[in-house]
Amino acid sequence: MRFLFLFRKEWREIFRQKEMVALLFIAPLIQTIILGYVVRTDVTNLPVGIINLSQSIESQRLINRLASSPLFKIKFIASKPVDAEEIFRQGKSKALIIFREREKRASEEFSFSLPEVQVLLDGSDANSAMIAAGYFYGLFGHYITTLLHREDKDVPFQPKTIIRFNPSLNSLHTMGPAIVALLLTIITILLTGIGLVREKEQQTLDTLLVSKLTPIEIFLGKTLPMAAVGLIEMTLGIMVVITIFDVTPRGNLAYLYLAAVAFLFSILSIGFLISLISQSQQQALFFCWFTMLLFLMLSGLLTPLENIPPALRWLTVINPLRYLIAIIREIFLKGNGLAYFWQDILIMAGLGLVAFLFSLRVFRRFVIK
Amino acid sequence: MTAPILEIRNLSKAFGPIQALNNVSLIIPRASLTIIAGPDGSGKSTLLKCLLGLVRADAGQIYLKGQLTDKNFEQIRSISAYMSERFSLYPDLTVEENLDFYACIQMVPKDRKDDLKHRLLERTGLESFRFRLAANLSGGLKQKLALATALLSSPEILFLDEPTPGIDPTSRLEFFRLLEELKKEGRTIILTTPYLDEAEKGDEIVFFHRGKIIKQGSLSDLKNQFPLLVFSFEPETNIFEAYTELSKLVGPENLILRGRQLKIFVPEGEELIWRGKLLRLKREEPRLEDIYFYFERRSEMMELGHDQ
Numbered sequence: 001m002r003f004l005f006l007f008r009k010e011w012r013e014i015f016r017q018k019e020m021v022a023l024l025f026i027a028p029l030i031q032t033i034i035l036g037y038v039v040r041t042d043v044t045n046l047p048v049g050i051i052n053l054s055q056s057i058e059s060q061r062l063i064n065r066l067a068s069s070p071l072f073k074i075k076f077i078a079s080k081p082v083d084a085e086e087i088f089r090q091g092k093s094k095a096l097i098i099f100r101e102r103e104k105r106a107s108e109e110f111s112f113s114l115p116e117v118q119v120l121l122d123g124s125d126a127n128s129a130m131i132a133a134g135y136f137y138g139l140f141g142h143y144i145t146t147l148l149h150r151e152d153k154d155v156p157f158q159p160k161t162i163i164r165f166n167p168s169l170n171s172l173h174t175m176g177p178a179i180v181a182l183l184l185t186i187i188t189i190l191l192t193g194i195g196l197v198r199e200k201e202q203q204t205l206d207t208l209l210v211s212k213l214t215p216i217e218i219f220l221g222k223t224l225p226m227a228a229v230g231l232i233e234m235t236l237g238i239m240v241v242i243t244i245f246d247v248t249p250r251g252n253l254a255y256l257y258l259a260a261v262a263f264l265f266s267i268l269s270i271g272f273l274i275s276l277i278s279q280s281q282q283q284a285l286f287f288c289w290f291t292m293l294l295f296l297m298l299s300g301l302l303t304p305l306e307n308i309p310p311a312l313r314w315l316t317v318i319n320p321l322r323y324l325i326a327i328i329r330e331i332f333l334k335g336n337g338l339a340y341f342w343q344d345i346l347i348m349a350g351l352g353l354v355a356f357l358f359s360l361r362v363f364r365r366f367v368i369k
Numbered sequence: 370m371t372a373p374i375l376e377i378r379n380l381s382k383a384f385g386p387i388q389a390l391n392n393v394s395l396i397i398p399r400a401s402l403t404i405i406a407g408p409d410g411s412g413k414s415t416l417l418k419c420l421l422g423l424v425r426a427d428a429g430q431i432y433l434k435g436q437l438t439d440k441n442f443e444q445i446r447s448i449s450a451y452m453s454e455r456f457s458l459y460p461d462l463t464v465e466e467n468l469d470f471y472a473c474i475q476m477v478p479k480d481r482k483d484d485l486k487h488r489l490l491e492r493t494g495l496e497s498f499r500f501r502l503a504a505n506l507s508g509g510l511k512q513k514l515a516l517a518t519a520l521l522s523s524p525e526i527l528f529l530d531e532p533t534p535g536i537d538p539t540s541r542l543e544f545f546r547l548l549e550e551l552k553k554e555g556r557t558i559i560l561t562t563p564y565l566d567e568a569e570k571g572d573e574i575v576f577f578h579r580g581k582i583i584k585q586g587s588l589s590d591l592k593n594q595f596p597l598l599v600f601s602f603e604p605e606t607n608i609f610e611a612y613t614e615l616s617k618l619v620g621p622e623n624l625i626l627r628g629r630q631l632k633i634f635v636p637e638g639e640e641l642i643w644r645g646k647l648l649r650l651k652r653e654e655p656r657l658e659d660i661y662f663y664f665e666r667r668s669e670m671m672e673l674g675h676d677q
Contacts, residue, residue, distance in 0.1 A: 005473035009459065009466075016461045016502075207457040207518075210421050210446050211474040 002213060006221020010195070014225065024191075028183045028233050032240045035179045039302070040171040043131045044070055049093035050077040054115035059099035062117070062143060066097070071135050088122040095132055096120040114144070165333040176245040177332040178301050180237035181324045184260065185267055186292060188230040192271025193288040195222045197278045215363045219356070222275075223268040230264055231257070241332075250335030258338075259327045262345045265352030266320040273359040295321040320348045372435030374399045374526060374557045375420065375445075380429030382415055382580075389415040390426065391580040397526075397559060397573075402552050404571030405561045406661065412580035413561035414454065417528045420559075421451055449526040450475075450519035454534075456511050457518070460504030464495055464514055467503055471518040489517040493547070509540025516547065527551065529560040533567060545570050565658045576661050579672075584664040591660050597623070597634035599659050600650035604631065615643060622666035625659065634663055 014020055048066065052059050066072050075093045084096050100116040119136050121129040145155055166173045196218075199205040208218055238256075241247050249256075270291065278284035298308065299321040308316060316322050323344040330336040338345075375397040382390040389412045397403050405413045418424035420431060422442025431438045433445050451457075458467055468489070472482045490496045493513040498506065503514060512532055519527060529548075533541050545567075548558055552572075560571070568574050575585040584591065604611035612631060616624045619641070623634040633650065635641060641648045 002474070002476075005470060009462065009470045012466065013459065013461045202457070202459070203453040203455040204457045204459060206418070206421075206423055206453050207451060207471070208474065209423055210449075210451050211471075212446075212476050213474055 003217040003221035003224070006208075006213065006218065007224050010222060010225040011228075014229065024187065024229055025233065025236065028187060029236055029240060032176075032179055032183055032237045033244060035182075036172060036176045036241070036245050039175050039179065041127070041131075041175070042169060042171040043128050043135065045073045046071060046095060046128065046132050046135075047075045047093040048072045049075050049082070049087055049096045051082055051096060051098045052077060052079055053081065054099040054101045055079065056099075056101065056113065056115050058113065059115045062099070062115075062140070065139060065143060069135075069139065071132075084120050088120075088124075094122045094125065094128060095136070097136070114147075172245050173247050173333060174329060175301075176241045176247050177238075177249075177328045178325045180234055180241060181263075181321060181328050182296065182299075182301060183237055184230050184234050184263070184324070185295060185321050187233055188226050188264060188267050189271045189274070189292060190285070190288050191226040191229065192223055192268050193274040193278070193284045194281045195226065196272065196275035197281050197284045200279070201281060215360055219272060219360065219363070223272055226271070227261075227264045227268060231260060234260055247332060249332045251331035251337060253331065255338055255341075256328060256331050259324060259341070259345050259348070262348040262352060263320050263324045266348050266355055267352075269352050269355030269359050273355060273362060276359060276362045295319050298322065299325050301325055317347075318351060320351050323348050371399070372432070373397055374434055375559075376432040376435075377416075377420070378430045378432070380416070380419060380426050380431070382412075382419055382424060382426045388580050390419065390429075393429070393580070393582055395575060395582065395585070397557060399557055400552055400555045401572045402548060402558045402560065402570065403573045403575060404568045405559065405575045405577055406563070406565055406568035407561075407577030408563055411577040413577050414530050415580075416577075417451070417530050417559065417561060421446060421449065421528060445526070448524060449528060450522055450524035451528045452515050452519045452530065452532055454531045456515035456532075458503040458511060458515055461502065463500050463502055464490075464506070465499040467514060467518060468521065472521045475522040477521050485521060485523075489520055493517045494543075507540075508535045509537055509543070512536055512540065512544060513547075516544070520551075525556060527556055527558045527560075529558065531561050531563065533562060533564065541567070565661055569657055574657070576664055578665050578668050581668065583668045584660065588657065591657065592655055595655045595660055595663070596636070597655075597663070598637055599653045599655045600633045600635060601653050602631045602633055602648060602650050603629055618643060620670075622663065622670050625662050632659060634659070 014024070050063055050066070052063065063074075063077065067074050072095075082096075087093055087096060096119070098118040098120070100118070102113060102116055117140060119133065121133060123129050145158065148155055163169060196205065199208065213221070234257075238249075238253065242249070271288070274284055274287040274291065278287055294315075296302070298305075298312075298316045298319045300316070301321075305313065305316055305322065323341075327341045327344055330341055334340075373396045375395075377393060377395045377397075380390050380393040381388070391412075393412075393416060395403075405416065407413050415424055419426045422440075422445070425440075431445070433448075436444070438445060459470065462470065465486070468486050469482075472486065477485060487496075490499055493516065495510065495513055495517065498510060503511065506514060515532070516529075519529075533544065536544070548560070548570075552558060560567075562568060569588055571588070573585065573587060574591060576583045586594065608626065608629060608631070612624065612626050615631060615633065619633055619635065625632040632653075633641070635650075641650065
């Protein structure tokens with residue numbers, strides 16, 4: 001238990017710096033709140049331009065539907081043709097909906113006459129364009145179905161979609177908890193990454209090395225305080241998700257802490273390794289940012305893992321953040337228990353063990369030159 | 370006969386193309402102050418780190434009290450303390466917290482810790498600064514605190530790596546007074562320094578240059594055994610011209626330019642005729658820096674001759 005001396009020293013050093021305390025505990029909370037609202041995959045307030053060449057009642061009704069939806073923000077309504085490409089170039093709107101009068105009535109069977117509808121989308125933001133296309137399709141489809149039902153007509157084919165776990169498809173519910181995992185990564189890898197290299201710069205590392213502490217004790221003494229800080233941060237983050245984002249976890253949060261411990265084992269070992277091979281804090285920060293960005297890109301937080309090309313997908317297997325994000329979503333949204341993700345926890349622990357053994361090897365081989 | 374506390378035989382270490390230590394052999398007697406003097410990058414710190422196992426030597430042996438250590442540095446570490454160039458202190462901890470931490474990692478028994486801590490605070494004059502952050506201490510006080518942390522384990526050998534840069538003269542004197550006391554208590558001190566005036570305080574002075582020992586001995590031995598007479602000469606002509614011409618005459622290893630003066634090393638009985646005149650030279654007692662520069666130049670000349 002000799003590592004506790006080092007643990008206590010680290011803890012004192014962290015809390016003695018007021019700026020550090022603010023940076024560690026207040027900044028992440030603000031970041032969680034901001035990121036939770038900003039990093040969303042659903043589209044709201046999409047700027048839409050309408051060119052209503054039809055001037056029919058139905059076109060006006062459809063415009064009213066669009067205007068009342070929080071998904072779209074109607075920027076202008078024109079009654080004459082406009083240069084669509086120029087509007088997109090100027091960024092005035094991301095979608096243009098053109099209503100034209102039908103030359104011929106579609107069928108005598110119906111009492112209503114729908115205008116021709118053309119949707120033009122700005123593909124420079126492919127993600128938003130794809131999601132918006134789905135929204136438009138859904139809105140028009142729903143409108144037609146309503147009209148047909150009113151006339152006692154059956155829709156020949158209509159798939160019924162039931163969405164489980166997040167019926168409103170609110171991205172805050174998927175992104176919010178996952179951002180807690182991201183913050184846990186950022187804080188712990190940065191703190192550990194600069195921890196040992198600061199000792200090198202202060203030239204206190206040599207004194208630690210000639211002391212009676214073993215490399216394992218130095219590892220534990222340097223990383224466990226960061227793990228404790230990480231777990232406190234995670235708790236604060238979860239509180240933000242529950243109280244501010246209004247996302248109630250369906251599963252047992254104790255499992256999340258279990259997963260976090262396995263995750264921290266791997267991430268702290270990687271941070272320690274970064275600290276061992278870096279010669280200055282500046283270098284360590286660069287390594288940490290590079291590692292974090294790689295972890296983030298390959299985590300499934302921003303893009304689905306299935307979107308990653310197969311040649312690179314194997315990298316996600318050795319990314320511990322991928323597993324934590326999956327587990328956090330399973331606990332918060334699906335209410336899953338250990339039976340569903342014990343393998344993920346084991347993989348994280350395994351990755352941690354490999355990184356830990358490797359960093360110990362590096363410690364023994366490279367710290368003593 | 371008692372074996373010396375440390376004996377180094379043919380120690381070598383290279384970092385890539387740089388030969389940091391080149392076949393270094395040295396005997397450190399018990400209860401002595403050995404000062405290793407030399408310019409930055411001459412290999413002084415590497416030598417200390419090799420002795421503590423912080424750097425692995427490529428070749429050579431280290432004997433502790435007559436026993437070969439053979440890559441197991443636990444024995445040396447268990448009876449030594451090391452003070453690195455920048456004092457090895459935690460700036461965000463107070464004086465007392467630094468002492469507490471070092472006492473803990475050096476496994477000082479709990480019942481002895483407080484007593485030892487108080488005695489060291491008193492001895493180093495840090496008692497009134499015990500609650501001050503190490504970052505807010507002056508250079509001299511930081512140095513004393515670092516020494517106090519090193520003394521917590523009551524070491525037999527103290528390795529002090531350049532403990533005085535940036536320290537005011539009064540604090541330096543006070544520091545060496547403390548070292549003298551420690552030596553009298555029977556501790557062996559090995560100190561490195563780039564300052565030759567400090568080296569004079571050592572019982573044994575070891576001159577280091579490019580990873581090699583170029584000369585060693587006590588101050589009196591070094592002075593008495595200096596093979597040449599030292600003269601100072603103030604030329605009336607341009608000093609640089611005089612230096613160039615005289616260096617051809619006596620050899621560059623025997624000439625030092627210092628301010629408006631030239632120091633010339635001449636064998637006893639030899640007269641010096643320059644520009645057709647017998648030079649009127651003022652004889653001086655050799656100073657440590659004269660001795661260092663003479664042997665440094667000689668070593669460089671020999672290396673040059675060897676290379677060619």
